[in-house]
Each structure stands twice: as C-alpha cells, then as structure tokens.
Amino acid sequence: MTYPIHILAAIGRATIAFFASIGSVTLFIAHTIRAIFAPPYYPREILKQFIAIGYFSLPVVGLTALFTGAALALQIYAGGARFNAEAVVPSIVAIGMVRELGPVLGGLMVAGRVSSSIAAEIGTMRVTEQIDALTTLSTDPMKYLVAPRTLAATIGLPILAGIGDVIGIMGGYLVGTTRLGFNSGNYITNTIDFLETADVTSGLIKASVFGFIIAIMGAYQGYNSGRGAQGVGRATTNAVVSASVLILAANYILNELFFFA
Amino acid sequence: MIELRNISKSFGANHVLRDVSLKVDQGKSLAIIGGSGTGKSVTLKCILGLIKPDSGEILIDNQSIEGQREAFFAKFGMLFQGGALFDSLPVWHNVAFRLLQGERSKEECRDIAIQKLKRVGLQERVADLFPAELSGGMQKRVGLARAIAADPEIIFFDEPTTGLDPIMSGVINELIREIVTEMGATTMTITHDMTSVRAIADHVAMIHEGKVQWHGPVADMDAASDPYLSQFLTGSAQGPIEAVR
Ligand SMILES: Nc1ncnc2c1ncn2[C@@H]1O[C@H](COP(=O)(O)OP(=O)(O)OP(=O)(O)O)[C@@H](O)[C@H]1O
Ligand SMILES: [Mg+2]
Numbered sequence: 390m391t392y393p394i395h396i397l398a399a400i401g402r403a404t405i406a407f408f409a410s411i412g413s414v415t416l417f418i419a420h421t422i423r424a425i426f427a428p429p430y431y432p433r434e435i436l437k438q439f440i441a442i443g444y445f446s447l448p449v450v451g452l453t454a455l456f457t458g459a460a461l462a463l464q465i466y467a468g469g470a471r472f473n474a475e476a477v478v479p480s481i482v483a484i485g486m487v488r489e490l491g492p493v494l495g496g497l498m499v500a501g502r503v504s505s506s507i508a509a510e511i512g513t514m515r516v517t518e519q520i521d522a523l524t525t526l527s528t529d530p531m532k533y534l535v536a537p538r539t540l541a542a543t544i545g546l547p548i549l550a551g552i553g554d555v556i557g558i559m560g561g562y563l564v565g566t567t568r569l570g571f572n573s574g575n576y577i578t579n580t581i582d583f584l585e586t587a588d589v590t591s592g593l594i595k596a597s598v599f600g601f602i603i604a605i606m607g608a609y610q611g612y613n614s615g616r617g618a619q620g621v622g623r624a625t626t627n628a629v630v631s632a633s634v635l636i637l638a639a640n641y642i643l644n645e646l647f648f649f650a
Numbered sequence: 651m652i653e654l655r656n657i658s659k660s661f662g663a664n665h666v667l668r669d670v671s672l673k674v675d676q677g678k679s680l681a682i683i684g685g686s687g688t689g690k691s692v693t694l695k696c697i698l699g700l701i702k703p704d705s706g707e708i709l710i711d712n713q714s715i716e717g718q719r720e721a722f723f724a725k726f727g728m729l730f731q732g733g734a735l736f737d738s739l740p741v742w743h744n745v746a747f748r749l750l751q752g753e754r755s756k757e758e759c760r761d762i763a764i765q766k767l768k769r770v771g772l773q774e775r776v777a778d779l780f781p782a783e784l785s786g787g788m789q790k791r792v793g794l795a796r797a798i799a800a801d802p803e804i805i806f807f808d809e810p811t812t813g814l815d816p817i818m819s820g821v822i823n824e825l826i827r828e829i830v831t832e833m834g835a836t837t838m839t840i841t842h843d844m845t846s847v848r849a850i851a852d853h854v855a856m857i858h859e860g861k862v863q864w865h866g867p868v869a870d871m872d873a874a875s876d877p878y879l880s881q882f883l884t885g886s887a888q889g890p891i892e893a894v895r
C-alpha cells in the first residue's frame with residue numbers, strides 16, 4: 390500500500406532538488422556577474438587564468454578543428470557526389486566549421502579540459518578551507534577565484550574558436566587539394582566568397598557563451614564541493630557533464646535565435 | 651570584546667553546539683579546550699560567519715557582528731587547524747597575502763613576510779618554497795606567520811602547537827603570549843596542549859557536549875572541582891567523559 394507513495398515521494402524529492410539546483414546556479418551566476426564588474430579587480434589572476442584556459446587549450450582545439458575540417462571535407466564530397474555537387478565542399482566546410490562544429494566541438498573539448506580543472510582546483514580549496522581563509526583575509530572568493538576564471542573563459546573561447554575556424558578550414562583545404570582533386574586557388578576563393586560575416590560572428594558569440602558555461606559550471610561545482618577527496622571527485626565529474634550538456638542545449642537555443650528568429 | 655550569546659548549531663541530527671555563551675575581553679587571551687569533535691572549531695567558524703549558527707548572536711564591542719564583518723576581518727588573523735595555505739602561491743606570498751592588497755611594494759611585503767617567518771622559527775629559504783614542499787609542522791608555522799603578518803587586533807589560533815616538537819611548541823607559546831601582552835591583541839586559542847594553556851591563556855573555557863562545561867581564569871583551573879575539567883587536566887581514561895564519542 391505504501392509502495393506508490395514511496396515512488397511519488399521519490400519523484401517529488403527529485404523534482405524539488407532539480408528546481409533547487411536551478412535556483413542556486415542562477416544565484417551563483419548573478420553573484421559571479423556582480424563580482425566581475427565590482428572592484429577590487431585582480432588583473433594578475435585574470436592573466437594567469439587566460440593563459441591556463443586559453444593558451445594551453447590551443448593544442449586541443451587546434452587538433453580537434455584540423456581533423457574535423459578534414460573529415461568534413463571527405464563526407465561532403467561523398468554526399469555531394471550523389472547529386473553532382475562535389476563543388477560545394479569548400480563553402481560547406483567553411484560554413485559548417487565556422488557556424489557549428491568549430492564552436493561546439495571546441496567548446497566540448499575545452500569543457501573536458503577546463504571545467505574539470507576549475508572544479509578540482511576550487512573544490513580542493515573548499516575542502517582544505519582555503520576558501521574560508523580567503524574570506525578571513527578580506528578577500529571575496531567570488532572576486533578572487535570565480536570572476537577571473539569566468540572572464541578568461543568568456544573572452545578566451547571566442548579567440549580559440551576563431552583560431553579553430555582557420556585551422557578547420559585548412560584541414561578541409563588539405564584534404565580537398567591533396568585527396569579530392571580541388572585546385573588550390575579555387576578552393577580558397579570558394580571558401581572566401583561564400584562565407585558571410587554573420588557566419589563568423591554567430592560562431593564567435595556562441596563560443597563566448599560556451600566559455601561562460603564552462604567556467605561557471607566548473608566553479609559552481611567546485612565551490613559547492615562535498616567534503617573530502619570523494620566530494621572533489623564528484624564535483625569534477627558533475628562539472629564536465631553539466632557543462633557539456635548545457636553547451637549542447639545552449640547551442641540549439643542560440644541557433645534558433647540567430648538563424649530563425 | 652567578543653561575546654557569544656546562546657549559540658546553537660546542528661548538522662542534521664548532530665547537535666554540535668547547544669547554547670554556548672562565551673566572552674573575551676579586549677586584550678585578553680582565551681583558551682578553548684575540550685575533547686576532539688566537541689565543536690571547538692565550529693565555534694570559531696560561527697563567529698566568522700563561515701558557518702551560520704542556528705540561533706544565538708555574536709557581539710563585537712557590544713554590537714552585533716552582522717553588518718560589520720568587513721571591518722572585523724580587516725583587523726583579524728586566523729590560523730586554521732589544517733593550515734589552509736594557498737597551495738598555488740609560494741610561502742612568502744601566503745604570509746604577505748593581506749599586505750599585498752595594501753599600498754606597500756612587493757619587496758616591502760616580502761621583507762615583512764620573511765621577518766614573520768623568522769618569528770615562527772622558519773629560515774629565509776623557506777620563503778620561496780611552495781606549501782606542498784613543507785613538513786606538517788612547518789605548514790602550521792607558515793599559517794601562524796600568515797595569521798600575524800598584518801599585526802591584527804583579533805587573532806584566532808586553532809591548535810597552534812599540534813604537530814610541533816616540544817621546543818617549537820615552546821617558541822610558539824611564547825610568541826602568542828608576546829602578541830597578547832606587547833601588541834594588546836585579543837586572542838582565542840583552541841588547544842589540547844595543557845602546557846600551552848598555562849603559557850598563553852588568561853581565561854579558559856572547556857567545551858563538552860556542545861556546552862561550556864567550565865569557564866574561569868587560568869589560575870583557578872587546577873583548584874576547580876569540576877569532575878569533567880579534572881579528568882581533562884589529568885588525562886585519565888576514567889571519569890565522566892566517555893572515551894568513545
Ligand atoms: N561543515 C560541517 N558539516 C557537517 N558536520 C560538521 C561540519 N563541521 C564540523 N562538523 C561536525 O561538528 C562536530 C564538531 O567539529 P569540530 O571541528 O568543531 O570539532 P573540534 O572540537 O574542533 O575537534 P578537534 O579537536 O578534533 O579539532 C564534529 O562532529 C563534526 O563532524
Ligand atoms: Mg578542531
């Protein structure tokens with residue numbers, strides 16, 4: 390008799406927990422934004438994070454873009470061959486990379502690398518009381534830890550995505566000219582002629598949003614990390630999973646806004 | 651003056667503090683003693699707002715600490731039980747953390763940090779190491795140097811001599827006493843070390859089962875008839891305090 394009630398109670402608990410966490414993430418975001426704009430600022434920390442998040446993600450993003458661009462060229466060529474449209478390879482590779490695959494795949498790769506490290510670092514600081522120590526030293530941990538990371542990721546990701554776009558197009562170019570028989574000059578003019586400014590800017594704005602998500606999820610999970618090594622481990626996993634899912638969801642919403650609204 | 655009035659705090663079913671009231675006068679040193687896990691560290695964290703008490707109030711100079719936390723922290727220093735050193739920063743930067751936020755130049759801050767490190771018995775070469783490269787006792791002393799670096803008026807020490815050798819303990823006890831008498835700082839020190847209590851404290855509060863079991867001047871401690879305190883002082887396994895908690 391009590392069995393259905395247990396199920397209902399479990400569903401209720403899960404629902405409440407879900408909305409509670411949406412609420413606390415929203416509050417965390419509001420705190421972070423306030424922390425970014427209100428002084429004191431920590432330029433050294435921002436620079437440090439910019440190097441850690443942006444510069445050291447270059448290899449990951451570059452390789453991802455290179456192989457994606459190359460694979461894309463092969464696929465589009467094979468698909469295009471079904472209706473004699475092999476000539477679209479350069480423009481579709483460029484549009485696909487710049488509008489979608491550059492920011493999304495780059496964002497997901499950086500989420501794996503950066504969300505996890507932010508969550509682990511801030512989580513460790515939480516469990517070893519370093520965050521408490523910051524507070525007693527008159528330093529707001531939101532301003533000192535969270536704001537610089539968020540700023541660095543939000544600015545860094547579009548730059549990474551821009552570099553990724555170029556490398557991805559180059560990957561397509563290499564495959565196109567060496568394997569698919571495209572003429573080098575033609576490939577480049579085709580790429581440039583069909584690409585519009587809006588393609589590039591929409592991709593970069595998406596990357597910026599993804600950067601924000603990556604830093605916020607890492608910081609949020611780390612900041613609210615449970616106790617001990619297990620707590621930090623869980624925070625790290627949650628950070629990567631939630632950042633990745635949110636990136637994909639945000640990508641869909643932004644596509645609707647940019648191209649269909 | 652720091653005053654706690656009727657502070658209670660539970661973590662779920664674990665009632666850690668039940669109605670704790672304490673007072674430290676300006677320029678005095680209070681030692682908090684009591685068994686492991688009785689809520690001594692939680693008491694200090696409640697004062698700092700790092701843990702929110704369920705009920706009760708905390709007064710600084712007869713005014714609620716709520717709303718004047720920033721001013722409080724500006725003249726405050728704390729040694730955490732686990733050190734809580736910033737492991738991404740070198741030792742000297744840890745010690746000088748608060749100084750570096752002010753107007754002073756980096757060199758000046760570093761010099762002050764090195765002076766403070768000497769006061770806790772650490773050589774200059776330690777300044778450029780990272781916390782992970784230090785022994786436990788050395789980390790504790792760096793934490794101590796950080797707590798006193800900006801000459802605070804109020805200092806909390808959470809087990810300053812735990813993990814130190816007897817000679818170093820003596821050095822630290824002397825240092826804490828000096829800070830109180832020379833600089834007139836108000837201090838609260840959690841400790842299990844009765845030598846330390848006698849060396850540094852004006853007053854002693856013993857916490858047991860979330861309550862203040864005994865409270866009085868350090869001179870009255872030995873003559874007190876409280877069976878809990880006596881058992882604690884003698885370190886006997888027999889008595890009213892259960893060994894398994
Ligand atoms: N953040 C927390 N969440 C849940 N329980 C906590 C938390 N902090 C402390 N406790 C619990 O409160 C109790 C008192 O902890 P506290 O750290 O104050 O002990 P203590 O008196 O300082 O002991 P020790 O001398 O061993 O340091 C313990 O039972 C501990 O499990
Ligand atoms: Mg403790």
